[in-house]
């Protein structure tokens with residue numbers, strides 16, 4: 663039977679999950695969504711056909727969405743997650759699986775805000791779910807059994823790959839794949855800027871860079887593929903690519919990316935403490 667799924671806080675991330683489910687054939691009638699503003703709720707509903715209510719205009723909107731839901735996905739900003747969890751706690755069935763997509767909000771914080779024994783799954787999805795190409799890490803709470811994890815996985819499974827990880831690794835998942843689409847877009851921006859500096863029109867440079875990052879992404883989709891092997895296949899000995907990569911290596915691009923990922927996890931640690 664199709665699960666009824668409530669999305670609370672349906673912006674960039676929850677919106678991407680919802681669109682991924684719809685694209686995979688999940689019926690709109692078994693989804694519900696909330697936002698803060700009426701404008702966001704109307705736009706979402708008009709675009710997707712999913713019923714949506716605005717918590718900023720109707721104080722019972724989140725309770726309405728949760729009523730009878732099999733799965734609830736908390737998708738507001740991290741600072742609002744615990745308060746939202748406390749708000750909806752009275753409406754949850756004991757077997758409703760509560761997912762959080764928030765960075766830095768721990769299972770302990772989620773479980774403390776919800777009724778004892780509620781199945782909780784902390785997840786770190788990414789926005790490519792909306793085009794069926796997501797990557798998701800998840801960690802189960804103390805009351806989440808295999809069936810609860812299967813329900814959580816089903817929210818993402820049709821639109822991306824799902825990996826269960828120990829909670830201690832979820833900030834690293836966030837730094838690699840949660841934030842990762844932004845790194846890929848940053849690369850595309852930088853490639854386009856470089857093309858403009860070499861004399862290309864901006865419009866052409868952006869199209870070339872975007873098509874190239876997208877095409878390379880599709881080549882990476884094959885099971886077991888090695889990014890380094892794909893890179894080597896483009897890099898002719900003593901050719902042009904080799905010169906470019908040598909500059910990247912000399913400028914420490916690889917190290918900068920690793921340092922950026924470390925900074926992302928450090929921020930998650932800091933936020934976890936602030937919002938515990």
Ligand SMILES: NC(=O)C1=CN([C@@H]2O[C@H](COP(=O)(O)OP(=O)(O)OC[C@H]3O[C@@H](n4cnc5c(N)ncnc54)[C@H](OP(=O)(O)O)[C@@H]3O)[C@@H](O)[C@H]2O)C=CC1
Nearest residue numbers: 671672673674675697698699702717737738739740764765
């Ligand atoms: N963006 C990303 O790529 C990723 C984000 N995340 C996590 O997802 C969460 C949301 O981030 P993101 O989607 O980017 O943020 P957005 O600001 O795009 O979305 C937040 C949504 O929450 C709504 N909202 C705010 N308060 C309430 C409320 N009380 N009740 C119901 N809805 C409410 C907002 O409504 P309105 O539109 O009306 O303001 C908005 O739709 C964060 O916790 C973040 O850590 C995780 C992985 C990746």
Ligand SMILES: O=C(O)[C@@H]1CCC=N1
Nearest residue numbers: 764765836840841842
């Ligand atoms: O930037 C953020 O905090 C969120 C979490 C991962 C991606 N976006």
